[in-house]
Amino acid sequence: MKKLKLVMIGNGMAGVRTIEELIKLAPDLYDICIFGAEPHPNYNRILLSPVLSGEQTLDQIILNDLDWYQSNHVRLHLGKTVTQINRKERYVISEDGTKEEYDRLLFATGSLPFILPIPGNNLHGVISYRDIKDTNEMIETAKSYKNAVVIGGGLLGLEAANGLAVRGMSVTVIHLAPWLMERQLDETAAQLLQKSLEEKGLNFLLGAHTEALIANQNNDRVTKVRLKTGLEIAADLVVMAAGIKPNTSLAQEAGLHCNRGIVVSDTMQTFDPRVYAVGECANHRGIAYGLVAPLFEQAKVCASHLAQHGIGTYQGSVTSTKLKVTGIDLFSAGNFMGGADDIEEITLNDPFGGVYKKLVIQDERLVGVCMYGDTADSTWYFKLMRDGQNISQIRDTLMFGETNIGDVGHQGHDKAAGMKDSDEVCGCNGISKGAIVKAVRDQGLFTLDEVKKCTKASSSCGSCTGLVEQILMNVLGSDYSATPRKKAICACTDLSHDEVRIAIRKDHLISQPQLREHLNWKTPSGCATCRPAINYYLISTWPHEAKDDPQSRFINERAHANIQKDGTYSVVPRMFGGLTTPAELRRIADVAEKYQVPTVKMTGGQRIDLLGIKKEDLPAVWKELDMPSGHAYGKSIRTVKTCVGDEHCRFGTQSSMRMGVELERMLFGMYAPHKVKLAVSGCPRNCAEAGIKDVGVIGVESGWEIYIAGNGGIKTEVAQFLCKVKTDEDVMEYAGAFLQLYREEAWYLDRTVHYVSRVGLEYIAQRIVHDAENRKALFERLLFDLKDAPDPWKDFEKASVDLRQFTPIHPKELTDV
Amino acid sequence: MSNTVYRQEDLIKVVLVEDIPAFGARVVQTPSGPIAIFKVQDDHIFAVLDECPHKKGPLSQGIVHGKTVTCPLHAWNIKLDDGLACAPDEGCVKTFTTHIENGVVYCIRSELMSHA
Numbered sequence: 001m002k003k004l005k006l007v008m009i010g011n012g013m014a015g016v017r018t019i020e021e022l023i024k025l026a027p028d029l030y031d032i033c034i035f036g037a038e039p040h041p042n043y044n045r046i047l048l049s050p051v052l053s054g055e056q057t058l059d060q061i062i063l064n065d066l067d068w069y070q071s072n073h074v075r076l077h078l079g080k081t082v083t084q085i086n087r088k089e090r091y092v093i094s095e096d097g098t099k100e101e102y103d104r105l106l107f108a109t110g111s112l113p114f115i116l117p118i119p120g121n122n123l124h125g126v127i128s129y130r131d132i133k134d135t136n137e138m139i140e141t142a143k144s145y146k147n148a149v150v151i152g153g154g155l156l157g158l159e160a161a162n163g164l165a166v167r168g169m170s171v172t173v174i175h176l177a178p179w180l181m182e183r184q185l186d187e188t189a190a191q192l193l194q195k196s197l198e199e200k201g202l203n204f205l206l207g208a209h210t211e212a213l214i215a216n217q218n219n220d221r222v223t224k225v226r227l228k229t230g231l232e233i234a235a236d237l238v239v240m241a242a243g244i245k246p247n248t249s250l251a252q253e254a255g256l257h258c259n260r261g262i263v264v265s266d267t268m269q270t271f272d273p274r275v276y277a278v279g280e281c282a283n284h285r286g287i288a289y290g291l292v293a294p295l296f297e298q299a300k301v302c303a304s305h306l307a308q309h310g311i312g313t314y315q316g317s318v319t320s321t322k323l324k325v326t327g328i329d330l331f332s333a334g335n336f337m338g339g340a341d342d343i344e345e346i347t348l349n350d351p352f353g354g355v356y357k358k359l360v361i362q363d364e365r366l367v368g369v370c371m372y373g374d375t376a377d378s379t380w381y382f383k384l385m386r387d388g389q390n391i392s393q394i395r396d397t398l399m400f401g402e403t404n405i406g407d408v409g410h411q412g413h414d415k416a417a418g419m420k421d422s423d424e425v426c427g428c429n430g431i432s433k434g435a436i437v438k439a440v441r442d443q444g445l446f447t448l449d450e451v452k453k454c455t456k457a458s459s460s461c462g463s464c465t466g467l468v469e470q471i472l473m474n475v476l477g478s479d480y481s482a483t484p485r486k487k488a489i490c491a492c493t494d495l496s497h498d499e500v501r502i503a504i505r506k507d508h509l510i511s512q513p514q515l516r517e518h519l520n521w522k523t524p525s526g527c528a529t530c531r532p533a534i535n536y537y538l539i540s541t542w543p544h545e546a547k548d549d550p551q552s553r554f555i556n557e558r559a560h561a562n563i564q565k566d567g568t569y570s571v572v573p574r575m576f577g578g579l580t581t582p583a584e585l586r587r588i589a590d591v592a593e594k595y596q597v598p599t600v601k602m603t604g605g606q607r608i609d610l611l612g613i614k615k616e617d618l619p620a621v622w623k624e625l626d627m628p629s630g631h632a633y634g635k636s637i638r639t640v641k642t643c644v645g646d647e648h649c650r651f652g653t654q655s656s657m658r659m660g661v662e663l664e665r666m667l668f669g670m671y672a673p674h675k676v677k678l679a680v681s682g683c684p685r686n687c688a689e690a691g692i693k694d695v696g697v698i699g700v701e702s703g704w705e706i707y708i709a710g711n712g713g714i715k716t717e718v719a720q721f722l723c724k725v726k727t728d729e730d731v732m733e734y735a736g737a738f739l740q741l742y743r744e745e746a747w748y749l750d751r752t753v754h755y756v757s758r759v760g761l762e763y764i765a766q767r768i769v770h771d772a773e774n775r776k777a778l779f780e781r782l783l784f785d786l787k788d789a790p791d792p793w794k795d796f797e798k799a800s801v802d803l804r805q806f807t808p809i810h811p812k813e814l815t816d817v
Numbered sequence: 818m819s820n821t822v823y824r825q826e827d828l829i830k831v832v833l834v835e836d837i838p839a840f841g842a843r844v845v846q847t848p849s850g851p852i853a854i855f856k857v858q859d860d861h862i863f864a865v866l867d868e869c870p871h872k873k874g875p876l877s878q879g880i881v882h883g884k885t886v887t888c889p890l891h892a893w894n895i896k897l898d899d900g901l902a903c904a905p906d907e908g909c910v911k912t913f914t915t916h917i918e919n920g921v922v923y924c925i926r927s928e929l930m931s932h933a
Contacts, residue, residue, distance in 0.1 A: 809854075
C-alpha cells in the first residue's frame with residue numbers, strides 16, 4: 001500500500017510528541033516529514049531555565065536526537081521556515097524553496113514572544129526568552145555585561161531574571177501589574193514571592209510602564225530603559241517576557257480560521273479536515289494552552305485520529321503553575337482569586353514563616369488553590385480539583401493536607417524538597433531521590449507512569465506515589481503532567497476501568513477474547529495488568545455465566561496458595577470466625593509433620609499458616625487437612641476476626657463469635673477487587689480491631705454499629721461509621737450490600753478505603769442506608785453470586801483449578817540416566 | 818525451529834502440546850535445571866530456564882501475555898523468545914530449543930544434559 005504523506009510544520013515538544021504517539025499506533029501508515037525553523041532537533045523547552053541558571057547543559061535537554069528521526073524514517077528539514085501553503089494542491093514550500101506534498105498537514109508552530117511596540121525594541125541586546133538561541137545569548141551577555149532588565153514579572157520573566165542573577169548580573173524586573181505573576185498568584189502570595197526573590201538580589205519595579213529602550217552612544221546596543229515616569233534604568237541586556245501569542249500568521253495566510261490561535265475541534269482538526277494543529281499555536285474551546293501537560297494530551301488525541309483509530313477526544317485541561325526557581329516553593333491552580341458571591345475561601349497566612357495557603361471552594365468542591373512556601377500537598381489538592389471531589393466531609397482538615405504519603409519505607413520523609421539526593425524515596429525498590437531526578441531530566445519524563453516505568457519507583461506498594469509526584473513537580477515545574485482524570489487500565493487500551501465495566505454490562509460481554517475484540521484492545525492477549533482486572537470484571541458482572549480464566553489470575557489464585565520467595569507455597573486453612581477444634585488442630589499437626597513444613601505460624605487473621613510447602617504436595621495437603629480453603633491468597637474474602645463476645649467475656653454485649661462465623665460463611669468464596677477483611681467485636685473495647693477493617697462490626701447493648709473502609713496496611717486508615725442496626729440479619733444485609741456495591745463499582749486492586757474515598761461516604765450511605773430497596777437488591781445480587789460457591793481445595797472442576805500444574809514432568813529418558 | 822531436521826536420538830520427548838494450558842506453562846525437571854515450557858497465542862511453544870534472572874522466581878508460574886511472561890515474585894517481564902528482561906530491568910534467562918512434531922514437544926538432549 002502506498003503510504004500517506006504527513007507534513008508537520010514545527011519541530012517542538014507538542015508536535016514531536018504527536019509524531020511519537022502516531023508511530024506507536026501506526027508505524028507504517030505515513031511517510032512523515034518535519035520542518036523545523038530552529039537548527040536543533042526537538043529539545044525540552046521547559047528546561048531552558050535550569051540551563052540558564054547553570055544547573056543543566058544544552059546537551060542534556062535534547063529529547064529526540066538526530067538518530068531518532070533517522071531510525072524512525074522521519075525526514076527532517078532543519079533550519080527551514082515554511083513560508084507558503086497551498087491547501088488546494090496540498091503542498092508546502094519553505095524559504096529556500098523546499099517543497100513537500102501532503103495528505104495530512106499538522107501545525108505545531110508554537111508561539112511567539114510578545115514584543116512591546118516601543119522605540120528601541122529592535123536594538124542589539126534586546127531579546128526575548130523562547131529558545132536555545134535566546135538562552136545562549138543571555139549566557140554570553142552575562143559574561144561581559146553587568147546590568148539586565150527583564151520586562152514582565154510572570155513565570156518566564158522571573159525564571160529569566162533568576163537565571164541572569166545566578167550568572168552574576170544585576171537584574172531589575174519591570175512589571176506592569178501591581179503584583180508579580182498576577183495571573184497565577186494573589187497579592188499576598190506574590191508579596192511573599194517578591195520578598196524571597198529580593199533576598200536573592202533581584203530588584204523590582206511594579207506598576208511600571210516601559211516607554212522606550214535607549215541606545216548607547218555608538219547606537220549599536222541598548223544601554224538604558226526609560227519608564228513613563230521618566231525614571232531611567234541601566235540595561236546592557238533587555239529580556240522581553242511580557243507574554244506570548246500563538247504563532248498563526250502562516251495558518252492565517254493559508255486561510256485557516258484563527259482567533260488567538262488556530263481554532264481546532266475536540267479532535268484537534270482545523271476548519272480544513274486535512275489539517276490538524278496541536279500545541280501552543282492551537283486554540284481549543286477558546287483556550288491556547290502554554291503548558292506541556294495539556295499539550296501532550298492534545299498530542300495523544302491528534303495521533304489517534306491521524307492513525308485512523310479516531311476514538312479519543314480532547315476536552316480541555318485543568319492546569320496548574322509552579323515556578324522553577326531553586327529554593328522557592330509556589331503552586332497555584334484553578335480559580336485562585338475567589339471573590340464571587342457563592343465562593344468561599346480558607347486561608348492560612350504566616351508571613352514570618354513565609355507560608356501562605358489559600359483554598360477556594362465552590363459548591364463543596366475545591367476550585368482553586370494558591371500556595372506559597374509549603375507546597376507539599378499541592379498534588380493532592382490538584383487531584384481533588386480535577387476529580388471534582390466533594391470535600392464537605394474533609395473540610396475541617398482540608399487545610400492541613402493529606403499526608404498522602406505513606407507511613408513507612410521512606411525514613412519518615414514527607415516533603416520531597418527537603419530530601420537529599422541520596423535519600424531513599426521508594427522503600428520497596430530502593431530508588432533514591434537522585435535517581436528519580438536524573439531519570440526525569442535525562443530521559444525526558446513527564447508523568448508518574450513514565451517514572452514508574454523507567455525507575456520502578458512507586459511501582460510496588462505505591463506508598464511513595466505522593467513523594468514521587470512532588471519530585472516530578474519540583475523538577476518540571478508547571479509542566480508536570482498530572483495523571484489524567486481518566487486513567488486507562490493499562491497500555492493495551494485507552495479505556496478507563498469505569499468505561500470497561502460499563503461496556504461489559506451494557507454489551508453483555510462474557511469472555512476476554514470477545515471483550516478485547518469488541519473494545520479494540522491494542523494487544524492480542526492483553527498484559528499482566530489488564531488480564532486479572534478484566535477477568536474479575538467479567539465474572540463479577542455475569543456470575544454463573546462468564547467463565548473464570550485461571551490463566552488470567554495471579555499465581556496465588558491459580559494455585560490456591562501463596563507463593564513464597566523460594567517458589568514454595570503457604571497454606572492457610574479456613575477457621576470460620578477464628579474458631580477451631582482439637583480434631584482440626586490434630587490434622588494440621590499431622591500434615592505439618594508428614595510434609596515437613598518448616599514454619600507453622602499464627603496469622604493476624606486468627607488462623608494458622610503452614611509455610612514452605614512444595615507445589616506438587618498442595619493437593620495432598622488440602623485433602624489431608626480436610627478443611628475449607630482460607631483464600632489467604634486471593635483478592636477475595638480473607639477472614640472475619642472476632643473477639644470472644646458475650647458467651648464468655650464479662651464485658652461482652654453481643655455474640656461476636658456467632659456473628660463472625662455467620663458473616664464468614666455467607667461470604668465464603670467471594671472474589672473482590674482486592675482482599676477483604678472483616679472483624680466483629682462484642683463491645684466497644686473492640687478487641688477484634690474492627691476499626692481497621694473493610695467492614696468492622698461492633699456490638700453495643702442496643703444492637704450493632706457498622707464501620708466501613710478501614711485499612712491496616714501500607715497506610716493505616718480508621719474505618720468510618722456507616723450506621724447502627726438492630727439484628728444479626730441487619731448486619732448481614734448491610735455489610736453484604738456494601739461489599740456488593742464495592743464489588744460492582746470499585747476498580748480492580750482498589751481496597752474499600754480507596755473506593756469509598758473516591759465516591760464519598762455520603763454516596764455509600766445514600767445507596768445502602770437510605771435506600772432500602774437498593775440495599776436489598778444489592779444483597780440479593782451478592783447472594784446469587786455466592787450461591788454454591790465451590791471450595792477450590794475440593795471442587796477442582798467447578799472452581800476451575802487446573803490440576804496439571806501440580807505435576808512436574810520428569811522425562812523418562814532423563815530419569816533413567 | 819521446526820524446519821531444522823533432527824536425528825531422533827538427539828531429541829527428548831518432554832510433554833504433549835495439549836497438556837500445557839494455553840497462556841500457561843509446565844515445568845520439566847532436567848539435569849540442566851527446571852525448564853518452563855510455555856504455550857502462548859496460536860499454540861507457539863517456548864522453553865526457558867524456570868528461574869527469573871532477578872531473584873530466581875519460578876517464571877512458569879507467571880502470567881503469560883503476547884510472547885512475554887511476568888515473573889510472579891517481583892513482576893519483571895521476560896521475553897520468551899530471547900530470554901531478555903524488558904526495560905527498565907536488565908538481565909537474561911537461558912532459553913532452550915524446542916521442536917514440535919505431531920503435537921509433541923521435544924527438547925534437544927545435549928541442551929538438557931549440561932549441568933549448569
